Amino acid sequence: MGRGRSRLFSDLTLALLLAATALPFLWQLLTSFKPEADLLRLPPFLPERWSLEHYATVLAHPGLARALINSTGICLIATLLALGVGALAAYPLARTPLRGQRLWLAGILGASLLPVIALVSPLYLGIRLLGLRDTWLALILPYLALSLPLTVWLLTAFLRELPREVEEAARLDGCSRFGILWRILLPLAAPGLFSTGVIIFVFNWNEFLLALTFTATDASRTVPVALALFPGIHEVPWGDLAAASIVVSLPPLALILGFHRWVVRGLTLGVLGQR
């Protein structure tokens, strides 16, 4: 096979694979713009008339609007807390000759392998006991804990990348260790903090099991739960569901696609331990 033909072959294969990957999403996107009456009539596959009726329904739906607020608040707070707690823990793990360092990191990573189903019942009982059910806190705390292992792991890798000299210089200037972390290392590791934040925000945004269990009303319901429970009393409202799916997917999509280079670098460094 000639080089040119082989290139063409690989281009065509890639294009087909990309089309297959995008198809479920594109179909949902097309569906969200189809008027209700045309939904179950195929062909035509493309909308003959583009309509925003489903988006109007979905955005006027109080439960979903509220769920977007809940998800944004819960995930933002959990992410910031995880970055704070994670950066503190990552500092000695990355920058000092700590005894049992590998054991610490292995233990922290091991925590992320625990199936959530093993945690959910004791957490549920604890949350009931504390009267936290159906509050933001009932999700913020577990999300903080669940994203902490990956956060520590990634931030350790990022902090380790920084040159030792900056730290030494600051220490000679009489800077405390907390000051070194806060004023010197974290600003230098800002891209790493940011990509870590993006990754865990998206994981938390998409979490379903705990959100389903610990929420009961619009007061704390997050978007995956609101979408799973989206009202369909007589028939499944496919058009509204499609529009709702697109709306709740926009924040994670924008974050991952907008910052995909950073996310890729973060995961490669953190998971494979390589730059």
Place this chain on the structure above:
Amino acid sequence: MTRRPGAWPFLLPAVVVLGAIQLYPTLAVFWLSLERRIPVFEVAEFVGLANYRFLLEDPRFWQALGTTAYFTVVSVGLELLWGGGIALLLHRRRRLRGLLLAGFLLPWALPGVVSAKMFEWLLYPDGGLVNSLLGAAGGPAGINWLGDPAWAIHAVILADAWRTTPFVLLLVLAGLELIPHEVHEAAAVDGAGRWRGFVHVTLPLLAPVLGVALLIRTIDALRVFDVIYVLTGGGPAGTTETLTVYAYRTFFGTLQFGYGAALAVATLLAALILAGGYLRLVAPATRPAAEGA
């Protein structure tokens, strides 16, 4: 630099959070599995190993275990082939690569619930895209994909693999970048041929990365919940009910916290055994991120 005693103030918050919200519940679930516990009615009595004795003779448990194993093996296999294949194709190109990569990553950003809703609509028997295309092509009409036990498990596998393949793609692509360029070229010069070069040169060098991807994805597939809960709810006739879905329904459907805990412990043990097995296989070949800088 001498060892400083003061790492604890920095580690303490993380240790408290992980201890209270990961370690404590994991230990508590073992205790819970030794009880008959129905929270709403305030029933709590110690019953020893009764829940485990029941579990061993519970056909629904064995079916869920089998379903979980099948789901895990098929979906991870699919992800490796699909994600690895795309990575190999993407690896050699420079033009438009960022854009293509972003396109392939798209499903990974979506919530599992969204993936489930998308496939539910694609597979809708009367008027969904798949059956309409089949009909137009003169294929069989009106297959009830999610209602037929033979199809339903594969539908949920597809919905899950679609969303998780990009993760495997990312790792394999990163692994390929780590292999020095000369190695690929040397193999080509030796006239090893594409396929033999791949099997004898690329694949062994890629093994550690494949191991890590396999470990992470296997553990993740083992605890799958959202796609199945939303797409089939475990049906039809329990054929898509995995361990996590069964345990969840035991907890929050029938409120049997004791037996649910026994099921959760079984899931936990399965994850630990698999992780332990993988680490034995993979660890010697991997340069872990934990290695000193």
